[in-house]
Amino acid sequence: MIAEVVVDIKNKAVNKVFDYTVPEELAHLIQPGVRVLVPFGPRTIMGFVISLKEQTELQNLRPIKELIDVVPVLNDELRELGMSLSEETGSTMIQCFEAMIPNAMRAKYKKKLLCLSDTLSPNLASLFQNSRVIDYEQIPANLLKEVKQAIEHKQVELIYEVKDQLGKKMIKYIALVDPKLDLSSFNRAAKQKQVLEYLIAQPNPVLKSQLMDELQVTHAIMKTLVDKSVIKEIEVEAYRDPYADVVHQQSKALKLNQEQQVAVTTVAHACEENACDIFLLHGITGSGKTEVYLQMIENVLVKGQQAIMLVPEIALTPQIAGRFKSRFQNKVAVLHSALSMGEKYDEWRKILKQEVQIVVGARSAIFAPFKDIGIIIIDEEHEATYKQEEAPRYHAIEVAKQRAITHRCPVVLGSATPSLESFARAQKGVYRLLTLSKRAVSTAKLPTVKLIDMRQHSTVSDQMILSDVLQEAIAKRLERQEQVVLLLNRRGYSNFMQCRECGEVVNCPNCDVSLTYHKPNQKLKCHYCGFESFILRRCPSCQSEELRFFGLGTQKVEEYLQDQFRGARIMRMDVDTTSKKGSHQELIAAFERKEADILIGTQMVGKGLDFPDVTLVGVLAADLMLHLSDFKAAERTFQLLTQVAGRAGRHELEGEVFIQTYSPEHYVMKCVVEQNYHAFYVEEMKMRRRFGYPPYYYLASVMMSSEDYNDLIMACDKVNQYLRNQLGHSCIIVGPTMPYVGRINQRFRMYFMIKYKQEPRLRAILSQLLMYFQEGSVSLSLDFFPNQFN
Numbered sequence: 209m210i211a212e213v214v215v216d217i218k219n220k221a222v223n224k225v226f227d228y229t230v231p232e233e234l235a236h237l238i239q240p241g242v243r244v245l246v247p248f249g250p251r252t253i254m255g256f257v258i259s260l261k262e263q264t265e266l267q268n269l270r271p272i273k274e275l276i277d278v279v280p281v282l283n284d285e286l287r288e289l290g291m292s293l294s295e296e297t298g299s300t301m302i303q304c305f306e307a308m309i310p311n312a313m314r315a316k317y318k319k320k321l322l323c324l325s326d327t328l329s330p331n332l333a334s335l336f337q338n339s340r341v342i343d344y345e346q347i348p349a350n351l352l353k354e355v356k357q358a359i360e361h362k363q364v365e366l367i368y369e370v371k372d373q374l375g376k377k378m379i380k381y382i383a384l385v386d387p388k389l390d391l392s393s394f395n396r397a398a399k400q401k402q403v404l405e406y407l408i409a410q411p412n413p414v415l416k417s418q419l420m421d422e423l424q425v426t427h428a429i430m431k432t433l434v435d436k437s438v439i440k441e442i443e444v445e446a447y448r449d450p451y452a453d454v455v456h457q458q459s460k461a462l463k464l465n466q467e468q469q470v471a472v473t474t475v476a477h478a479c480e481e482n483a484c485d486i487f488l489l490h491g492i493t494g495s496g497k498t499e500v501y502l503q504m505i506e507n508v509l510v511k512g513q514q515a516i517m518l519v520p521e522i523a524l525t526p527q528i529a530g531r532f533k534s535r536f537q538n539k540v541a542v543l544h545s546a547l548s549m550g551e552k553y554d555e556w557r558k559i560l561k562q563e564v565q566i567v568v569g570a571r572s573a574i575f576a577p578f579k580d581i582g583i584i585i586i587d588e589e590h591e592a593t594y595k596q597e598e599a600p601r602y603h604a605i606e607v608a609k610q611r612a613i614t615h616r617c618p619v620v621l622g623s624a625t626p627s628l629e630s631f632a633r634a635q636k637g638v639y640r641l642l643t644l645s646k647r648a649v650s651t652a653k654l655p656t657v658k659l660i661d662m663r664q665h666s667t668v669s670d671q672m673i674l675s676d677v678l679q680e681a682i683a684k685r686l687e688r689q690e691q692v693v694l695l696l697n698r699r700g701y702s703n704f705m706q707c708r709e710c711g712e713v714v715n716c717p718n719c720d721v722s723l724t725y726h727k728p729n730q731k732l733k734c735h736y737c738g739f740e741s742f743i744l745r746r747c748p749s750c751q752s753e754e755l756r757f758f759g760l761g762t763q764k765v766e767e768y769l770q771d772q773f774r775g776a777r778i779m780r781m782d783v784d785t786t787s788k789k790g791s792h793q794e795l796i797a798a799f800e801r802k803e804a805d806i807l808i809g810t811q812m813v814g815k816g817l818d819f820p821d822v823t824l825v826g827v828l829a830a831d832l833m834l835h836l837s838d839f840k841a842a843e844r845t846f847q848l849l850t851q852v853a854g855r856a857g858r859h860e861l862e863g864e865v866f867i868q869t870y871s872p873e874h875y876v877m878k879c880v881v882e883q884n885y886h887a888f889y890v891e892e893m894k895m896r897r898r899f900g901y902p903p904y905y906y907l908a909s910v911m912m913s914s915e916d917y918n919d920l921i922m923a924c925d926k927v928n929q930y931l932r933n934q935l936g937h938s939c940i941i942v943g944p945t946m947p948y949v950g951r952i953n954q955r956f957r958m959y960f961m962i963k964y965k966q967e968p969r970l971r972a973i974l975s976q977l978l979m980y981f982q983e984g985s986v987s988l989s990l991d992f993f994p995n996q997f998n
């Protein structure tokens with residue numbers, strides 16, 4: 209028997225299927241979809257068995273060394289999906305397969321040196337004194353040269369061992385071998401006798417750790433009893449359950465309002481008809497989308513099918529996972545990055561064994577190995593986290609569509625602020641639009657949103673943090689013991705130049721974007737056309753010398769607030785305060801319990817949180833993201849501001865939102881105030897059309913990098929010619945351009961952006977490039993769903 213194996217080598221040149229023979233003793237165990245260990249050159253590496261066959265034309269095949277799995281980890285559907293994903297994204301097959309399984313199951317290798325000869329030099333012989341195999345890392349640096357020669361002379365061999373995989377968590381139970389044991393022979397071993405008496409009194413096997421705890425016995429005593437064959441250990445697999453200690457109170461389905469009911473019924477209909485329709489659920493913040501998802505899933509479960517529910521990054525929305533657990537209890541597996549490797553592995557295996565019916569998870573949960581999917585739901589579908597920014601550069605929505613076709617089930621994309629691409633598709637009828645236009649809690653109204661023109665308002669201090677209006681509003685909330693959420697999106701690049709007098713942002717003369725401050729060479733640069741200028745002393749518009757850089761962090765704001773509002777309890781939520789496992793959940797829970805009055809944070813505070821007593825939301829520097837030189841800057845700003853505004857007044861208390869901005873006339877700000885998605889959509893579509901961006905064009909990016917700048921420039925020239933020759937008449941080619949971060953990890957970077965409407969040859973043509981740049985100092989990567997160009 210021959211196995212076709214995709215091996216664990218990331219090099220694109222090795223992106224093919226290799227044949228191996230299957231040894232007799234493995235023949236009855238092996239199945240497509242299992243992982244194996246195979247020889248590859250001098251190494252032993254991991255691989256996935258893609259298929260089995262009777263014969264091959266190839267000669268001198270090497271045998272598979274070992275099976276890692278007995279149960280396939282990739283079923284037929286996922287293997288096929290992996291293959292097509294590899295083509296779609298220009299990644300290797302192995303990268304795609306590895307993206308589908310938990311981290312814990314990816315192979316890690318250790319370099320070792322194997323001794324082949326008895327006549328080594330004294331230096332080397334001393335290395336192998338105790339063993340014929342040593343860790344490569346243990347070799348002293350001064351011997352490395354000698355080792356290299358010995359490798360060439362085949363006196364020693366470099367081998368790679370697959371490191372221990374993360375094991376299953378086993379729990380040990382203890383039971384008597386013979387329940388009718390005679391204790392008289394243990395009279396002189398009091399402790400042993402005590403253990404046996406304890407066991408005789410129990411009808412069932414006893415948890416080993418518990419027994420040892422209760423009786424205060426040592427491992428030595430337990431071992432003696434095992435060795436005497438009077439007791440035996442029984443190992444049972446246990447799941448590492450992150451929610452083991454959490455009690456989820458059972459929640460019941462709410463009575464839906466009319467719009468919600470229409471959404472649920474329409475999708476249930478599509479499920480009935482096995483239609484792989486794509487729905488866009490456009491529901492304002494607080495309109496009860498989550499309840500709609502819960503009931504859509506309920507309908508699917510009733511039919512005995514399974515559901516995938518994607519949320520942006522549950523670490524960011526722990527409340528949501530809780531709502532699913534409360535409704536569906538142990539039918540839910542949860543997959544997100546805040547879980548430990550072991551927990552993720554265990555949650556994933558519950559899905560593999562079809563022991564759960566629902567997965568709630570972040571991006572990679574789209575690959576959940578369910579066998580009969582009835583619905584795929586993607587919440588906050590506009591979020592950039594659904595796109596993976598490393599190989600394989602896939603978009604979860606695109607994968608969802610593909611899986612939906614296989615399973616013949618609908619996809620539901622939900623958002624208060626859909627991506628422009630999705631809304632445009634809904635307008636064209638490619639997606640089916642469902643709308644929730646009212647807040648679900650009847651007493652809750654949308655908050656009033658006001659802009660604070662920072663050019664007009666005096667700030668309380670010269671630090672330009674809080675306007676007097678916002679300052680007063682906060683003071684009022686503190687008095688009334690209501691809560692305040694403040695947003696400062698420090699994670700955007702806060703490095704643009706702006707005039708304090710007239711609000712002018714220093715822009716590129718050639719493009720409609722702001723120049724970005726590049727600290728290393730003290731210059732302002734245009735991200736799009738490459739324009740550069742020295743830092744200006746005077747405002748180009750009003751000649752004032754009040755030009756400032758923007759750069760303000762949450763920490764600074766926290767200190768400032770502490771100073772302004774003595775006695776107020778302030779909580780900060782950003783990357784720094786949430787890096788510890790579970791700390792994010794704790795912060796949210798504490799704020800929910802009203803242990804703080806003010807929550808200041810980065811965009812994390814904008815996402816999906818539901819605090820009943822928050823009546824004021826303040827955005828400190830709304831312009832930070834707006835002036836990013838990125839075609840999605842306006843869209844992202846609108847989305848974030850709308851989302852964070854939606855945190856206010858979600859229940860009985862009325863909400864108020866203040867947005868501090870220097871660009872109050874900008875259409876994004878106007879549309880946020882009116883809370884009018886449609887108006888924003890119309891305006892933004894005009895911009896996209898004018899500048900030739902999605903949804904009017906599709907984008908692909910070709911990113912190149914090299915440690916050698918000259919090599920890079922020369923390679924760019926070649927690529928430029930090639931692209932223009934091959935695609936020049938069907939696509940718009942922009943570049944080569946230096947990205948915002950011109951050098952990462954000692955590598956210079958350049959990219960091309962390809963805008964296209966229809967070009968069936970595109971992937972093949974770019975694949976050629978990829979192959980060409982496998983060797984040599986310049987590397988090249990493709991992205992067919994580029995979100996940003998930095």
Ligand code: ADP
Nearest residue numbers: 462463464465493494495496497498499648649
């Ligand atoms: P969204 O996800 O659209 O922002 P949520 O699902 O968080 O909105 O709903 C907001 C609030 O409305 C929640 O407290 C939820 O329990 C409540 N809610 C949702 N649907 C209903 C309903 N049909 N009747 C009463 N309350 C509802």
Ligand code: ZN
Nearest residue numbers: 707710747750
């Ligand atoms: Zn000015």
Ligand code: ZN
Nearest residue numbers: 716719734737
């Ligand atoms: Zn420019």
